[in-house]
Amino acid sequence: MAKKKEDKIEKEQSLSLEDGFAQIEEVISRLETEDITLEQSFAEYNRGMALLAQCNETIDRVEKKVLKINEDGGLDEF
16 A cells, blocks of 8 residues: 555656646645545645645756856856
């Protein structure tokens, strides 16, 4: 069972930024439903937070790459 969870985490880590945001939207939609249990909402919340952290890391990596790009070969702020 731990293997299945690791596969899911690995799959989520390879998502594009757009896919990550789309999945966060899906999590939010599920959390807004009236028939969700407390356990399900907690699991969805944790999944959403993990996706959000991944998206933030991706954005940070992109910003760092943009910082490296400069006509003079120097660093500029994003």
